[in-house]
Amino acid sequence: MSILADKNTRVVVQGITGREGSFHTRQMMAYGTSIVAGTNPRKGGQKFDDQVPIFATVREAVEQTGANAAVAFVPPRFAPDAILESADAGIALVVCLTEYIPVLEMVKVRAYLDSTNTRLIGPNCPGLITPEQAKLGIIPGNVVMPGSVGIVSKSGTLTYEVIGALTHKGVGQSTCVGIGGDPIQGTDFIDCLRLFQADDETEQIVLMGEIGGNAEELAAAYIKEHVTKPVYAFIAGRTAPPGRRMGHAGAIVEGNVGTAESKMEALTAAGVVVVDHPDQFADVIS
Amino acid sequence: MSILADKNTRVVVQGITGREGSFHTRQMMAYGTSIVAGTNPRKGGQKFDDQVPIFATVREAVEQTGANAAVAFVPPRFAPDAILESADAGIALVVCLTEYIPVLEMVKVRAYLDSTNTRLIGPNCPGLITPEQAKLGIIPGNVVMPGSVGIVSKSGTLTYEVIGALTHKGVGQSTCVGIGGDPIQGTDFIDCLRLFQADDETEQIVLMGEIGGNAEELAAAYIKEHVTKPVYAFIAGRTAPPGRRMGHAGAIVEGNVGTAESKMEALTAAGVVVVDHPDQFADVIS
Amino acid sequence: MNLIEYHAKRLFGQHGIPVPAGELAYTPEEARTIAERLGGGTVVVKAQVLTGGRGKAGGVKLAHNPDEAEARARDILGLDIKGFTVHKVLVDPGVVIQDEIYLAILLDRAARRPMIMASAAGGMDIEAVAEETPEKIIKVHINPQIGVRTFHSTYIASRMALPQELWGQFHNVVTNLYDCFISNDASLTEINPLIIDGDGNLMAVDGKMTIDDNGLARHPELAELREADAETASEREARKHGINFIQLDGNIGCMVNGAGLAMTSMDVIKLFGGSPANFLDIGGGAKAEQVTAALRLILSDKNVEAVLINIFGGITRGDEVARGIIAALDQVDTKVPFVVRLAGTNATEGRAILADQNMTTAVTLSEAAQKAIAAAKGRGV
């Protein structure tokens, strides 16, 4: 059934009346996503576009519409609370698109979520899409097509690029997930690899990484141990100039991991096919 | 293999040099429990009774002795931190005997533990004993005998009473767990019922409840759904005078649950044999 | 430990919740002075006792001027309300009430979290509301790791259909009440009613608060607010020694370690036809001094015709208990027969200490209970 969301997913949009929220809610609805509710603390009782009920809180939306997933279009200042609100209301999947959330806020939110059953995608991510079933976020609906490739990516627009390149060559996708590039993510490569490995409709996996951190190295180790489906990868930033580092701590912690070379080596050693260019995926997969 | 602890459990005693800690550590060692370490922040590097190494912190004990369980003999003021310390050090099972811990401290500790893999027994409990294998706490070793009855109890000394009565009639136990009578417990009836149900060496289960709260009612519901092994129960406080209640909130929340009648009815309805007197267990079980 | 309305509201006020500016009066004259200080207008004179049903018992009266305040205080002071004598009244300024809300925070043991309970149908009949229209009671659990957030209070306000212009104030009241709950180690904080006053503002007009006894050690200022008549002299004496004691009306005094075993001992006494004179738990790890105090308490009850001592040692040690018994018998001259049952940690040592005391001993609890009943009967005959 693909991963994370499908046509049965019932979505509440947090911040449905805002500029981005309203625009992308319409896009999600146009794609066929089941948008059952929206929230705005001051507009409970109204309707969005004359059809989607607006509630003051997510919990009321859950109680009255059975919403089980949330997409948050909320400014950085309010986004941590929006995530907590959905988790508190028992929402199983929260997609937070918001960019520029202070990282320590996300550290706190993520530590809290560990004690709940709520999965967060993001923040600072494009969300996810299961072709022809549900779109939770902003991945353009017209670039995807149904198929058997699961895509997980740290990047936003690069994800579209890769999906577009695959679709262009007739290679369809099971689910495409943009996990976001922030230092603290609700869901990481390994979570998605586990889900794709277990998903009947996914036959191949595409992983899009980028320089910095060690998420790709950890993913490589996980793939070696647990993933039997073929994995393909691209690492963005091979030609990026090395960043400046402050203090000794970063160097002590990260050592040489974080470079494109380190990531590509680790993935190759784990049996992953690493391509030089996103356009090459379609060729190696099909 | 019984539940929670056996002869392979490696125990660190928090507060090993204190009055209670040292007395009961000797009792636990005399019983054959594998006490691999103790802690006292100011006595790291010393030895307890010339044989058990003392560390300043639990984490050092874990790193150097492979301790995987902790028993905390620590005053109420320091007990919450002692539990957090063991959880932070990756200890899988913490037994906290301490009485008089403020309940809101335990609310915080318990909420935190939800995000870890640490199981807490207690506080304000006698701990647990797996006959002839391991004793983590203060249940007198001379009253138990090995057998197939799993015991879980809210009470301390009443637990000994029941174990003693069973042993007296030749009915042995798999593991005896005193979960403590405080409002917030690390492990509750349902947790233990689940463990006993899954344990090969447990054939019957004895549950010792008491008036107040609704833990016995919840246990009854769980038994009805999930427990196929025979369960026997006693509820203490059948003749206790009704307590005074303050405000409306308690009455609104608890309604009529909490009385001995409510608990006995719920258990009986779930197929549990409820005895009138702890001495009767041996008769109905054997 | 329960606080009277005045102390509860004072704590609410300290945490930023609007409360009336009333004060305590111990005499009718003080009530007049306070009424004058409050401007000389309408006041409410309210009995300060730790029980409900004050209104119906005539413990709450309106007074339109200081003369009336003095008169109403005179009426109320000395009243007996459900066994509690009124020793003091609260004189609060009168308020205009547009609407009454119920708001409480208490510990929900089953959920292991503080829970906010609220209803737009506040006032005297809240328990009836809960019974008949439970959907009007709104419940929100608070995970202490994130505390009260705006979405919590918004949910309640929206469900209650509270006017939006009050949501900000309401959020502050909820947040402050939660702070008050947490920082005072409360197990209950209750405002009933939380009113919308004549100016359209929220105010806590009545309040209740229960403090977790285990938390009192770190709130000495609260421990001092214990009402003298909230416990009997024996209960107070017991508390000082760390003993849990409740006076009952039977004839078999009980001294047991552990509340569960103590209740079970009472249950077994009743099962065999006897009647316990008290519930008494000497606690875990009791020393000889506590045992002595416990026995003194039991023996000071003239109805006691036999004493059942049931100790199953764990953290408590049999030898300590035995030494305590010996010390008590040195202090109190008694003819009451003792039935002693010692088991568990250091029970053998304990039994040795008591060997020449001419006490009845028992191995099981059933045996002990039956022997105690027989001893009491023997004496009663």
Place this chain on the structure above:
Amino acid sequence: MNLIEYHAKRLFGQHGIPVPAGELAYTPEEARTIAERLGGGTVVVKAQVLTGGRGKAGGVKLAHNPDEAEARARDILGLDIKGFTVHKVLVDPGVVIQDEIYLAILLDRAARRPMIMASAAGGMDIEAVAEETPEKIIKVHINPQIGVRTFHSTYIASRMALPQELWGQFHNVVTNLYDCFISNDASLTEINPLIIDGDGNLMAVDGKMTIDDNGLARHPELAELREADAETASEREARKHGINFIQLDGNIGCMVNGAGLAMTSMDVIKLFGGSPANFLDIGGGAKAEQVTAALRLILSDKNVEAVLINIFGGITRGDEVARGIIAALDQVDTKVPFVVRLAGTNATEGRAILADQNMTTAVTLSEAAQKAIAAAKGRGV
């Protein structure tokens, strides 16, 4: 955003960590005045630049009296240290150093937690220590839900074999450094060395601190501490418009939405033999105004011989981007050829807006990169 030593230590001091009572001097004369104010004894004059290796570059000097302080400040001010010109020095009182400890708190992305790092082998060579004897680096993760507890600092102190009489002080330093880290939205706070001074007390003698850029919005007082020379004029201009921009030395200007796609665009340009002039990410949901600013930045680079615009719309919309391009071309007179690739949200609308602009268009990224390289060559020839 990185803070200079002086600002880092000032924040440490505000959070209760003992730091030397030094001050900033912008001129040799100010350095003298500060040395006098500090008592006229030995001081250390330290270049305040956002780079390491100051000591080896002659940027840290001891001075035994105010005359020397002035002279040393004169030596240091104006020095070039790894491309940074020294505009100010810190004049700190001299201290006796019994021992040097390393202590840092940073965000460990992999563990998703703040991590304390400490070593008894503090001082200049801490990276070598980490490399050669990693067991001397002690690491402790802090779950933000419980914060720093005594057992955390005790573990570190015990592992470092810190004398027990300093454990209390050490706990305070660790706790305060954690507070400083959390409450300033830091991603790094580092004390190296944390010394044991002549009186046996702990003191933070050097400090570094990095603030999370996303946190600056709620710390306006910190945002003002940004060093003027920490970024180029173009980078500053970019930041003001919410654009991520890094100047490089190639000839193909890039304007892309999203950091990953921007890096990939650069990667693909290189793959096909070209050379990017910059990294530029207009961010998510960029408006026309940002696009205009971005293009102005790109075109102000005289090395740019072609511009590659690669926009895959999601939250960013193709029509907004197209309007920004038009506005930029109105403001800047340029002959540089443009290769435009618009895809995703409102790409069709965007392409319509640009239809009569005589720009080269492309469907795929490969195509766009190759066309840009060809355009740049064509112009370069």
